[in-house]
Amino acid sequence: MSFNRFAAAVLCLTVLLCAIDRHAVNAQTLDKTFNTNFKQLNFDGVIRDVVFLPDNKMMLAGDFPYIDDTRVYGLARLNADGSVDKTFANLGPVDASQEKIAKIAVQPDGKVLVAGVFRERTTKTVIRGVYRYNTDGSLDAGFRTTLPDNCSSEAMVLQPDGKIVISVSYQNTNGPWKYGVVRLNADGSQDNTFQCALLSEQSILDLALEPDGQVVVAGGLASGISTALIxxxxxDGSPDAAFNENAQVTDIDPYANVSNIDLLPDGSFLISGRFEHCNGVARDGMAKIDADGRVIAGFVPGYTRQTGMFHQAVRANGNIVVCASALESRVGGQRLFSVLLELNPDGSVYNTFPGLSDQTDGAMAWINGAYVAPDGKYILKCNGDVAGVPVRGITRISPDGTFDHSFRLRSGTNYTTSAAVYDFVVQPDKKIIVIGDFNFVNNLSRNYVARLKYDGSVDETFDPGTGLSGRPRDVLLQPDGKILVAGDFLFANQKLRKGLVRFHPDGRVDEGFQVSFAPYTEVFAIARQPDGKVIVKGVFPNYGTGIRLIRLNTDGTPDVTFAPAELEYIMIAKPPTADDYFYPTMYPIAVQPDGKIVTEHFRFNADGTPDASFTPSSRSYFVALLPDGKMLMRGLEDHNLFTGLCRVQANGALDIAFDPITAEDYFTAVYVQPDGRIVTSKQYNGITTTPIYTRRLTREGQVDPTFYEGVETNRIVQPERRTIGMHDDDLILMAGFKAGSNGPIERIKIDTRSAQQITATGLPAVWDFNGEAEAIALPTTSTAGLPLTYEVVSGPATVTGNMLTIQGTGTVEVRLLQTGNAVYYAATPVVYRVISARRQTIDFTAPADHVFTGAPAAVTLTATASSGLTVTFNVVAGPATVAGNILTITGTGAISVRARQPGDTEYFAADSVVRVFSSRRQQTITFDAVVPMPVSDGSQMLTAATTSGLPVSLSVVAGGASVNGSTLTLKAAGPVTVQAKQAGNDHYLPAEPVEQTFCINPDAPRVTIHTSSLTAMGTGSFQWFRNGDEIEGAVNASIDIDAPGAYTVQVTVDGCTSDFSMGVTVTDVIEESASSVVVFPNPATNRLFIQADHLPPATRVSLYSLDGVELYSQPLSALHDGHLAVGALPRGIYVLIFTHAGDTHRMTVVLE
Structure with a gap:
């Protein structure tokens, strides 16, 4: 068999997903029949000066690279209709677009003088000075003025004699700035007849030239100074002292200046800028001064307040056009706010430019330049929305404030494709209303709102005119076909709508729907109730601070029965690449069938009061309402986007049956299909620069395998501005930001075929080749039951049918394929890899245990592989090193050595073999001799030690004793054998055991004395002694006393003999008298009881020691209670004598 037990133990399958184009197998493809092209107006730079030419053309100068897609390098000539005059080619070697042209002057011969800062196109060297261009845009080589690196010019006037007066600002190295006026000759050289001393701290912003050649300078002092001089x-350049004493302006703000000055036909001057007084006379930003510099009292500006005066222009009739960030005036008793006014020569208001004025402050964009054209119209500089019309650069208006549509572009601009579609709604006829940040759709002017046909082309039957004036956020289609749009705009087709407008189906603004919102209203989201009333979410200054909900009637008036519901204010961080913050305005509003309103993590009753029965997490935000009343919500955590998608019950409780999408996925849009499946737009980790793709989830939150992830859109998307929706049964629309060929909205066609997979489990990952061709059975069908095909990618194998035949050793790779059919997609190919090789084993004999003597010792290792390949060794553990097959033992302990053979292309790696042996020192035991002891000693301490210092183990081998630790417990007399052992450890060998045999002697026997005999107590063999001499034959426990002397006895048990008993000395042998006297006990200890019933009381009782000493003598009647106290006498044998009437009776007693 070719597959061994080892292979069975490591069964696995290496499956490689082929590196193929995911689009080839995706279940959805980009619908190329849906074609849109969105463009956004953009102006890269600033227009700084405008000069009109006699032929109604105009020159523009500044720091802009393009106008209307034409490269102009900061200087361009426009035709009367606003198009670029390409006969002025600006072909010179300098480029002002990266620096700036501050001022233009046109000579009578049509040549153009420009002053400013330039950059050489090839070397990029910065050049400062004045250039002159020929009428075709080429540089006039005969003219050039170059200023030093630390010098620049901001103002310029052309004298009738062709000389040129320019302002200069100059700074010495690390010194203060100096300002002055220089006059140039017609060829650009300096006119030395004009010598003007430099001014300290007085910047020059504008110049005026008088007919006599005098030059009037306007400007401002350094920051922090509230006075500016004229x-x-x-x-000749000398100062006019009389004029200079009179002309100055002051401001409460420490940045007073005069930024504009014009010479009037009567010789007086019109000045404007930042000031409140001129020569002590109250004048708010504008004044007229006479030829001597005194204020002309007859000119008083007609506006009542101004903010940020930008520019002035004088018409031929003496009227004055002025623009500022805000101009407040009263006309006919009505308070107006304007960005542009025309004043009469006395300063009274002549024209408020209807359409550019409003009764509320802040309604208009800033216009930072106004120029009167020869035909009486006005060219306005602006980079924003003017009265609801997007302007990027310049535009032209008529005296009544209407835009001149004959002017080809309402801005000097270049287009960009960085447009966006924020939201869309599909009409029943499949046309699509789109809102977003765009100005042109398929090259047709559409500002922020448009309608597309089924194929993506613009539906021109929907014409919103000038469109919206700012960013839209939400769009809603009414059942009657009218369209509600909400956002941050003020105007819709130049009609004031302040954040909410309703269009007729043809694009006209619906005059029957008008809101009464205050300025600075922002509308974030809208929803329609079945009765036609509209729920609106946003910031409404006239309803209070913060984000709140209000309800409008069908005509746009407030529904006073609805309490404006304020929402919680939460700051949410944008993804890491963003540089600012936004509110949770991306979360929509939904109206439930019961009339309740859901948004963010709130639900309100139909009257606007909070619904206390709805209690979701305060960090979850509403996304979509599901048909069964449940909701999809998005999570928030720690004020940062936590992008998990979850489902909650109707009361806000988490629905655990829905498997939520985890926080590692960043969702930018969610759409619930009619069948309940959920289409999402997904982005990893919240990083907006990574590719975004779509996927579909089942109703329970699982990934829908019939809808493959993919359709890489490469969008750069802000997460609150994405939307997904169905366009048709098998078409999905996706919208957002997109800088690519498909535009910010594209249509995806869903392929309805089913997925299939190739599974190849249970195949071996390794194959034990035995030299003969052998086969492995491969899977035959996909999960769809369709037949598989196979191809050998590499390795020594062939495939016949589904049988893979291994023909040699090496790595074999086989690709398994299923190409699909009309019902199933092609399966993802799977590559099966198996390694074929021969087996080998290692024979490794462990070295013998080593006795370590203290010096390193070398041992030769011996191991062989069955393959004949070289075996290597390594020390796994222990005090040793290995080099080649030589093992050097350096200490004591267990040593583990592994033998390896890693295999090659022919052989598998062998199982490594580990052998363990020891290296240890020798040790001996010292066991101190044990002295014999009587059993009554009870215990004895034993002493034993080893040369290694390891503890000794003691045990009783034989005898009546036991041992615990080193304590010997004596239990019985006789010989005892004790063994001392030490078993060794990793560093020492076991010691040779040591045994000792010794005696536990019987205790010395006790002797009982009788009248004529002695008895020894104990067990064993007895031997009696008299006077120290062994009494022959006296080997019993008792002995008769037949002679005086000192008697002792010993007892012996198995050769272990006791000490001698206490001696009994007999001095005489006396015959006992026959008597009825009874003495007891005998032997006695403390008292002797005497019974002598037949002796008279006068009988004398005497007690003698054996040596004849009388110890006691009293009548029998004197004995206390019939006993004699003997406890104080020495132990031994005594003689008791009874005497009466010459009769004597004797008795021997023993005290013990």
Whole structure:
């Protein structure tokens, strides 16, 4: 068999997903029949000066690279209709678009003088000075003025004699700035007849030239100074002292200046800028001064308040056009706010430019330049929305404030494709209303709102005119076909709508729907109730601070029965690439069938009061309402986007049956299909620069395998501005930001075929080749039951049918394929890999245990592989090193050595073999001799030690004793054998055991004395002694006393003999008298009881020691209670004598 037990133990399958184009197998493809092209107006730079030419053309100068897709390098000539005059080619070597042209002057011969800062196109060197261009845009080589690196020019006027007066600002190295006026000759050289002393701290912002050659200078002092001077210089450059004493302006703000000055036909001057007083006379930003510099009292500006005066222009009739960030005036008793006014020569208001004025402050965009064209119209500089019309650069208006549509572009601009579609709604006829940040759709002007046909082309039957004036956020289609749009705009087709407008189906603004919102209203989301009333979410200054809900009637008036519901204010961080913050305005509003309103993590009753029965997490936000009343919500955590998608019950409780999408996925849009499945737009980790793709989830939150992830859109998307929706049964629309060929909205066609997979489990990952061709059975069908095909990618194998035949050793790779059919997609190919090789084993004999003597010792290792390949060794553990097959033992302990053979292309790696042996020192035991002891000693301490210091183990081998630790417990007399052992450890060998045999002697026997005999107590063999001599034959426990002397006895048990008993000395042998006297006990200890019933009381009782000493003598009647106290006498044998009437009776007693 070719597959061994080892292979069975490591069964696995290496499956490689082929590196193929995911689009080839995706279940959805980009619908190329849906074609849109969105463009956004953009102006890269600033227009700084405008000059009109006699032929109604105009020159523009500044720091802009393009106008209307034409590269102009900061200087361009426009035709009367606003198109770029390409006969002025600006072909010179300098480029002002990266620096700036501050001022233009046109000579009578049509040549153009420009002052500013330039950059050489090839070397990028910065050049400062004045250039002159020929009428075709080429540089006039005969003219050039170059200023030093630390010098620049901001103002310029052309004298009738062709000389040029320019302002200069100059700074010495690390020194203060100096300002002055220089006059150039017609060829650009300096006119040395004009010598003007430099001014300290007085910047020059504008110049005016008088007919006599005098030059009037306007400007401002350094920051922090509230006074600015107006100076006049004579034709030779000397100061006009009389004028200079009179002309100055002051402001409460420490940045006073005069930024504009014009010479009027009567010789007076019109000045404007930042000031409140001129020569002590109250003048708010504008004044007229006479030729001597004194204020002309007859000119008083007609506006009542101004903010940020930008520019002034004088018409031929003496009227004055002025623009600022805000101009407040009263006309006919009505308070107006404007960005542009025309004043009469006395300063009274002549024209408020209807359409550019409003009764509320802040309604208009800033216009930072106004120029009167020869035909009486006005060219406005602006980079924003003017009265609801997007302007990027310049536009032209008529005296009544209407835009001149004959002007080809309402801005000097270049287009960009960085447009966006924020939201869309599909009409029943499949046309699509789109809102977003765009100005042109398929090259047709559409500002922020448009309608597309089924194929993506613009539906021109929907014409919103000038469209919206700012960003839209939400769009809603009414059943009658009218369209509600909400956002941050003020105007819709130049009609004031302040954040909410309703269009007729043809694009006209619905005059029957008008809101009464205050300025700075922002509308984030809208929803329609079945009765036609509209729920609106946003910031409404006239309803209070914060984000709140209000309800409008069908005509746009407030529904006073609805309490404006304020929402919680939460700051949410954008993804890491963003640089600012936004509110949770991306979360929509939904109206439930019961009339309740859901948004963010709130639900309100139909009257606007909070619904206390709805209690979701305060960090979850509403996404979509499901048909069964449940909701999809998005999570928030720690004020950062936690992008998990979850489902909650109707009361807000988490629905655990829905498997939520985890926080590692960043969702930018969610759409619930009619069948309940959920289409999402997904982005990893919240990083907006990574590709975004779509996927579909089942009703329970699982990934829908019939809808493959993919359709890489490469969008760069802000997460709150994405939307997905169905366009048709098998078409999905996706919208957002997109800088690519498909535009910010695209249509995806869903392929309805089913998925199939190739599974190849249970195949071996390794194959034990035995030298003969052998086969492995491969899977035959996919999960769909369709037949598989196979191809050998590499390795020594062939495939016949589904049998893979291994023909040699090496790595074999086989690709399994199923190409699909009309019902199933092609399966993802799977590559099966198996390694074929021969087996080998290692024979490794462990070295013998080593006795370590203290010096390193070398041992030769011996191991062989069955393959004949070289075996290597390594020390796994222990005090040793290995080099080649030589093992050097360096200490004591267990040593583990592994033998390896890693295999090659022919052989598998062999199982490594580990052998373990020891290296240990020798040790001996010292066991101190044990002295014999009587059993009554009870215990004895034993002493034993080893040369290694390891503890000794003691045990009783034989005898009546036991041992615990080193304590010997004596239990019985006789010989005892004790063994001392030490078993060794990793570093020491076992010691040789040591045994000792010794005696536990019987205790010395006790002797009982009788009248004529002695008895020894104990067990064993007895031997009696008299006077120290062994009494022959006296080997019993008792002995008769037949002679005086000192008697002792010993007892012996198995050769272990006791000490001698206490001696009994007999001095005489006396015959006992026959008597009825009874003495007891005998032997006695403390008392002797005497019974002598037949002896008279006068009988004398005497007690003698054996040596004849009388110890006691009293009548028998004197004995106390019939006993004699003997406890104080020495132990031994005594003689008791009874005497009466010459009769004597004797008795021997023993005290013990």
């Amino acid at each position: 100076k006049r210089y004579n034709a």
